Amino acid sequence: MSRQVFIAFATLVRKEVRRFMRIWVQTLIPPAITMTLYFLIFGSLIGSRIGQMGGYDYMSFVIPGLIMMAVINNAYSNVASSFFSAKFNKSIEELLVSPTPNAVILLGYVCGGALRGLLVGVIVTLLSLFFTSLPIHSPLMVILVVVLSAVLFAMAGLVNAIFANSFDDISVVPTFVLTPLTYLGGVFYSIDLLPEFWRSVSQLNPILYLVNAFRYGMLGVSDVHVGWALGGVVVLVAVLFCVCLYMMEKSRRLRQ
Amino acid sequence: MTLALEIDHLTKSYASGVKALDAVSLHVEKGDFFALLGPNGAGKSTLISIVCSLVRKNSGTVKIFGKDIDVDFAAAKRHLGVVPQEFNFNTFEKVLDIVVNQAGYYGLARAEARDRAEHYLDQLGLWEKRDQASRFLSGGMKRRLMIARALVHDPELLVLDEPTAGVDIELRRTMWSFIEKINAAGTTIILTTHYLEEAEALCRNVAIINRGQIVERSDMRSLLAGLQRETFILDIEGGAEPELDSQFAANLVDAHQLEVSIARGQSLNPIFQALSEQSIEVRSMRNKVNRLEELFVGMVGSNGGAQ
Numbered sequence: 001m002s003r004q005v006f007i008a009f010a011t012l013v014r015k016e017v018r019r020f021m022r023i024w025v026q027t028l029i030p031p032a033i034t035m036t037l038y039f040l041i042f043g044s045l046i047g048s049r050i051g052q053m054g055g056y057d058y059m060s061f062v063i064p065g066l067i068m069m070a071v072i073n074n075a076y077s078n079v080a081s082s083f084f085s086a087k088f089n090k091s092i093e094e095l096l097v098s099p100t101p102n103a104v105i106l107l108g109y110v111c112g113g114a115l116r117g118l119l120v121g122v123i124v125t126l127l128s129l130f131f132t133s134l135p136i137h138s139p140l141m142v143i144l145v146v147v148l149s150a151v152l153f154a155m156a157g158l159v160n161a162i163f164a165n166s167f168d169d170i171s172v173v174p175t176f177v178l179t180p181l182t183y184l185g186g187v188f189y190s191i192d193l194l195p196e197f198w199r200s201v202s203q204l205n206p207i208l209y210l211v212n213a214f215r216y217g218m219l220g221v222s223d224v225h226v227g228w229a230l231g232g233v234v235v236l237v238a239v240l241f242c243v244c245l246y247m248m249e250k251s252r253r254l255r256q
Numbered sequence: 257m258t259l260a261l262e263i264d265h266l267t268k269s270y271a272s273g274v275k276a277l278d279a280v281s282l283h284v285e286k287g288d289f290f291a292l293l294g295p296n297g298a299g300k301s302t303l304i305s306i307v308c309s310l311v312r313k314n315s316g317t318v319k320i321f322g323k324d325i326d327v328d329f330a331a332a333k334r335h336l337g338v339v340p341q342e343f344n345f346n347t348f349e350k351v352l353d354i355v356v357n358q359a360g361y362y363g364l365a366r367a368e369a370r371d372r373a374e375h376y377l378d379q380l381g382l383w384e385k386r387d388q389a390s391r392f393l394s395g396g397m398k399r400r401l402m403i404a405r406a407l408v409h410d411p412e413l414l415v416l417d418e419p420t421a422g423v424d425i426e427l428r429r430t431m432w433s434f435i436e437k438i439n440a441a442g443t444t445i446i447l448t449t450h451y452l453e454e455a456e457a458l459c460r461n462v463a464i465i466n467r468g469q470i471v472e473r474s475d476m477r478s479l480l481a482g483l484q485r486e487t488f489i490l491d492i493e494g495g496a497e498p499e500l501d502s503q504f505a506a507n508l509v510d511a512h513q514l515e516v517s518i519a520r521g522q523s524l525n526p527i528f529q530a531l532s533e534q535s536i537e538v539r540s541m542r543n544k545v546n547r548l549e550e551l552f553v554g555m556v557g558s559n560g561g562a563q
Contacts, residue, residue: 002363003363004330004362004363005363007360007363007364007365007366008360008361008362008363010360011357011360011361011366012360012361014360015353015357085346086346089344089345089346089347090342090343090344091344091346091349093310093344094344094345094357094358094361094405095361096308096309096310097308097309097310097333097336097338098333098358098361098362099329099330099331099333099334099362099363100361101329101330255309255310255311255312256270256271256305256311256312
């Protein structure tokens with residue numbers, strides 16, 4: 001990457017970070033409040049009646065999934081809304097007329113979205129310490145999984161934003177796809193509790209692998225093979241990067 | 257001869273089936289102040305959007321200062337600055353941030369970007385507004401902001417797509433003077449405008465595009481020399497209804513205005529003499545329309561404007 005290209009990348013990332021920091025009441029506070037409510041209701045109130053899950057008390061079991069849920073949702077929605085807004089008000093043309101390569105525009109937006117996801121993840125993690133102590137089984141696995149997940153869903157948000165024709169279009173995927181997959185992705189329960197059929201169906205859900213790999217990093221327990229989960233995420237990141245780049249180059253929704 | 261812009265056999269058809277450009281070739285020399293004129297839908301904006309890579313061409317080549325946009329995209333883009341027709345900045349961003357970020361996209365380090373942003377915002381009378389969100393600027397200020405943003409990386413070719421649309425006459429003249437200064441300093445300017453007097457006053461060379469084809473490419477002086485007739489409006493006072501020789505194609509607009517059309521090079525003296533003999537005083541006289549407009553209407557009017 002030449003110096004000029006690096007400056008363009010840094011400018012875009014800086015702009016994206018400043019954007020979500022400027023509207024922190026909309027971007028950082030809501031996930032903090034929502035997750036605190038989850039900790040209170042599912043962890044403290046209901047969790048105390050559920051007992052142990054995966055060898056841990058329910059609060060400890062549920063926290064890694066909730067952190068991952070916050071990271072995924074925020075990385076996704078940041079890029080989806082920011083990129084679509086730029087398309088909508090045509091300010092994306094500032095980048096398209098410049099010498100900035102498409103790959104750098106893609107990386108800049110993804111990096112901005114991933115940073116918001118990670119920042120929200122840190123906030124939620126800190127809040128969770130008010131409810132329980134968190135063991136870290138494998139710090140490397142925690143960092144690897146959370147970063148890859150943030151990047152993966154930031155790219156998914158970009159695909160959504162490129163396709164979207166209206167602001168309604170950027171809420172369709174989170175509402176009808178992302179939320180159900182997250183809720184059914186082993187955030188609140190171990191898939192060992194499910195009947196054989198639903199356990200097999202759950203194994204088609206990519207979020208299940210992310211949540212379990214992250215939970216393994218923190219607690220050392222997982223419903224799935226962690227190596228496969230990590231490998232799958234890396235492959236998905238690579239595939240989605242190619243899809244995003246292809247869309248940046250070819251999509252008529254960006255350049256007629 | 258160095259060419260700032262070299263377009264050859266450029267063709268573009270949209271998915272809707274509209275053929276916006278039909279094998280257009282256009283060369284603009286370095287340092288020129290060039291007008292690209294045409295009615296709505298003629299293909300001006302498509303041509304400019306292809307040069308800026310906002311629209312993909314079907315075929316043909318575009319070179320900016322010798323750099324092919326398909327081969328050496330980044331180098332070609334560094335030579336180019338664009339002021340688009342519509343506002344295309346984030347209205348929630350501050351004025352200074354918009355210009356500094358644009359410099360960043362061209363690879364300028366932040367300190368240098370800020371210095372240049374200050375220079376151009378100051379020149380365009382926007383420095384006082386630097387910390388204001390751009391949505392609070394007036395229409396004229398927003399236009400000037402887009403000019404500052406386009407100039408911040410010091411492009412050698414500046415494309416202005418109707419930069420003075422909706423701008424009041426005083427501000428328009430200030431912008432003309434600024435753009436002329438930029439051109440005098442060596443920047444090649446390509447201007448599209450609906451104000452033909454603007455093109456006539458500023459530009460040295462002109463191309464007229466209609467239905468996706470260049471129908472005229474000339475220097476402004478030669479083009480205007482091709483004008484066959486001129487129309488004047490005379491403000492008159494006194495006397496009865498004027499009577500003039502039929503060769504003058506006179507038309508009384510109202511009791512005080514007489515419209516006279518004469519062949520190019522024909523003397524006006526017989527008109528004044530005839531009016532004087534009829535005890536009619538000529539208080540003042542002016543061109544009915546600017547000359548370029550007459551030519552333009554003649555060239556594109558018969559074919560129809562928009563596609």
